[in-house]
Amino acid sequence: MAKVLMKGNEAIAEAAITAGCRHYFGYPITPQNEIPEYMARRMPQVNGTFVQAESEIAAINMVYGAAGAGARVMTSSSSPGISLKQEGLSYIAGAEIPCVVVNMVRGGPGLGSIQPAQSDYYQATRGGGHGDYRMIVLTPASVQEAVEMTVQAFDLADKYRMTVMLLGDGMIGQIMEPVDLDAVKTLMAPAVEKPWATTGMKNHPGRNVVNSLYIQPDVLEKVNERLEAKYREVEREVAAHEEMMMEDAQIVLAAFGTTARICKSAVRMARAKGIKAGLIRPKTVWPFPYAAFEKAAEQAQSILCVEMNMGQMIDDVRIAAAGRCPVSFYGRSGGMVPTPEEIVAAIEKAVK
Amino acid sequence: MAVVFEKPKALANVPLHYCPGCTHGIAHRLVAQALDALDCADNTIGVAPVGCAVFAYDYFNCDMQEAAHGRAPAVATGIKRVCPESVVFTYQGDGDLAAIGLAEITSAAMRGENITVIFINNAIYGMTGGQMAPTTLVGQKATTAPYGRQLVGQGSPIRVSEMIATLDGATYVERVSLHDAANVNRAKRAVEKAFRRQIEKKGFSMVEILSTCPTNWGLSPVEALNYIIKEQMLPVYPLGVLKEE
């Protein structure tokens, strides 16, 4: 199939179906409404299920039930709705259920705005729910990458039995770009068996229980230690990033998602002005590609972190730099999107 | 020698943790008897609540999921949509179902999810230590209503079954009680009917079971049955079929 023009939200929905997702539970919120709308139209055509839940809380708990019964399941929302889902995400982490959650981030806090933002970075990477847990967080910068990461998300979720969040923003959701959906089929990993799923005892030996309650502290501690070991494994195996013009870069931009593509324009403009700029774009923000930034901090004069928030990923960049080079910040928030020109000005300030 | 009494097969062979005199044990037994009678335990997925019945996932001989507080009907919806041919039930108390989970139970009933809901109404929060529930009677004392539930400010109890029965999606709603043997038998028939109707794909069914909490009511088990259920609860929560279609 040739490339087709699709909105990010719709492309993600179709990619989920390509990945074998046949159960979607969601609740309307801008700017991700095209996902539930697309699923409502498309799921009946593929013998799938679309349920418009009574709330984001109900939607994530439907995900819990359906994924606990072994299906590939997705929900999507935007910032305020993702806040409501935190309860379910914590339970899902505790019960080790695989699922995919899309967050098309909008400006916050509170009701905020409906324009693109990246201010849910802490919530996504530090865990917005209670308890020691992690989610794999993928950050697409284009519609093509969003569909590839959607397919990857289902595979990673099944492999590690954990939530994979696709962390986009209003722009990734609304933008229309050419996308090759057939190409993503080649990325799919073989299906993973789910002998733990609650499908009825006639379908497996013994009883299966999906649960996150361990009332004895010593037992729960063991569970947490096991989870932690799994998270360490994910850190080793899943962290990913992209580099641009890093060979001789003296000022290194750090940015993810939409902001990273704007930074690419800025890097080219800075190079045209004779400034040796480069870019490291984390494709996963948990696990965070610390090694790439450790290396950059050795090589570069300074790192400039650019985000659509007041400075969140910069914490991870600073952890990696560990004082080896200065780390500065340029950000816009509330739904404002930085322009390449603004970023170039910030680069010029940083290299002075 | 003829067996005149035995433990239902669908009830796990473990000691229950409930307080002496609590009727959760009877309610569990009724659910297990229904699964046995319909021979469906190996094709059943139950959803346990948060509350006294939080460990219910250990008490039934079938697959179980433990839900967050109040979310059991949403979890059950997810399971049923993946396993439409399986029997899916929730077992929820009044704090779980009638307070924090009111949206989930109402919406699951509205959608007509083909699931069975066992709703234990003992007019109090048991697990957390006797706090006021939405079902607590006016004047009834609770740790968060030390002067008794006040009409002004705390309102009068919610009648969930009557409310759910107004929804077209709910096809069978009955309120039963466990305060004497005759009523336990009626409850047994209601629970079995609720499961049978699910197997017959008749849609959403709910059985509200008036239950005791001797510990938090501060009464002996017998007093709890006679005094609270019979004299205080029945006038507020009349028994019977509220809807059957």
Place this chain on the structure above:
Amino acid sequence: MEHRIIVAGFGGQGVLLIGNLICHAGMEEGNNVAWLPSYGPEMRGGTASCSVTVSDDEIGSPIVTQPDICIVMNQPSLDKYLDAVQPGGKLFINSSLIKPTRYRDDIETYLVPTSEVAQEVGNLRTANMVMLGAVAAITGVVKTESAVAALREAFGERRAHLIPVNEKAMALGAERTEKV
């Protein structure tokens, strides 16, 4: 080559479709393209706009703030974008609805009588295609044939009979456009 385009006007004037068709045609011609609609509060006020980028290189920022091609279908859009157009850029004004009071001499301005031409071809709803025809012919951002092909795909079989009148509107749009 990179064209950065803004299309703006009232909701219902087909501004999102103009952007969409440029995008589609650009993709079919082998370029990278991106289309980003305005969404949210500004939509509620009745105005709609979209950013379109057509490039033979990887597209960085998909948000267009300084267009080299700017298409305005109503007066508020002209007021908003007149000074945003890049020096040397091209501004297309829907002269059926807009009477400009000020012109910039560092950009090329074109007046497109969209409604008049649409009336002339016998279908008022082709006004946005009149504009697209003018833009395609004058800027070459996409070929007119590619735009027609994109429209054919968007219309599908059910509305295929409307293609000739739209094609006519595009051709006449290019012809009737006046450079200021």
